[in-house]
Amino acid sequence: MEFTETQKQRLRELGYKGEFPELDTKEEVNEAYSQLEKKLRKKHRKKLNDLFESKKPTWKNTVENIRQNLQDLGFIEVQTPLIISKNLLKKMKIDQKSDLMNQVYRINDNKVLRPMLAQNLYKELENFSKLSNRDTIQLFEIGTCFRKEKGGKDHLNEFKMLNAVELGNFKDKEKRLKEVISTLFKDFDEYVLEKEKSTVYGETYDVLVNGTELASCAIGPHQLDEKWDINRPWIGIGIGIERFTRELNNSDSTVKAYGRSFVYQDGIRLDIK
Structure with missing residues (x-):
């Protein structure tokens, strides 16, 4: 099974540029999506903390x-x-x-x-x-x-x-x-x-x-x-x-x-x- 278009769009909005894997079940797709999104959200939070520290975009x-x-x-x-x-x-x-x-x-x-x-x-x-x-x-x-x-x-x-x-x-x-x-x-x-x-x-x-x-x-x-x-x-x-x-x-x-x-x-x- 593939990621849904909504899932793909959300990951792209968070900066994901990799390939979207095909998995066997809907549960595996949702778990893979959840892990990717979590990793990307963590990356954005770190960048925000870096901006707070630097004070200059x-x-x-x-x-x-x-x-x-x-x-x-x-x-x-x-x-x-x-x-x-x-x-x-x-x-x-x-x-x-x-x-x-x-x-x-x-x-x-x-x-x-x-x-x-x-x-x-x-x-x-x-x-x-x-x-x-x-x-x-x-x-x-x-x-x-x-x-x-x-x-x-x-x-x-x-x-x-x-x-x-x-x-x-x-x-x-x-x-x-x-x-x-x-x-x-x-x-x-x-x-x-x-x-x-x-x-x-x-x-x-x-x-x-x-x-x-x-x-x-x-x-x-x-x-x-x-x-x-x-x-x-x-x-x-x-x-x-x-x-x-x-x-x-x-x-x-x-x-x-x-x-x-x-x-x-x-x-x-x-x-x-």
Whole structure:
């Protein structure tokens, strides 16, 4: 006999990733389930005790480390609005014909919750470039974005993003991008770079850890640049903080466990007895 779907779902919610055994009787199934659930609940209680001791969640460490690493590379942190004009998305070629527009939370006819940080950093690059004659401008933001995602273990409706962009006269843009990636991913034993196709940027580099995409990177000039009066080469990287935190901690939990929630805190399932 197999575990029931309810039992399987409960174990997955507690972070179980193993195989579900087939046993001879219902009693054996229930006993196996009980033992697995007990072991997982114990694991979550230990993590909660560790959080009480440390006073700092792991996602906070992730954000602080990324912030420090970027500042060490010369980047300046900015903060931009959560509520933006739909016109900013149109400048990114995200309109009613775009699949991404169907995922946008609308506030009214003109305002939306930002689904990503790229358009905001484009705007700030434009502003900084007009006021400064520096050869290099490096900006980053760590903040919340919103999308009507359909679910899945790696997607959230409300999630934290890191976007960083460097504008300058590069001798080797790809080399510089890899230097930034190497700094941000230095705490991982291994990561993989793969070229991908993007709706907005055309060709991008994805950074994968254990087969999961943690970052997407782009290199300019790009056809969107002229809409923002950007006329120099640039490199950019975006990182999903929840995914990054989960993989950095070798967690078995879904990405939801590291997002904003009443059910989870810092990978810990709270609705257990």
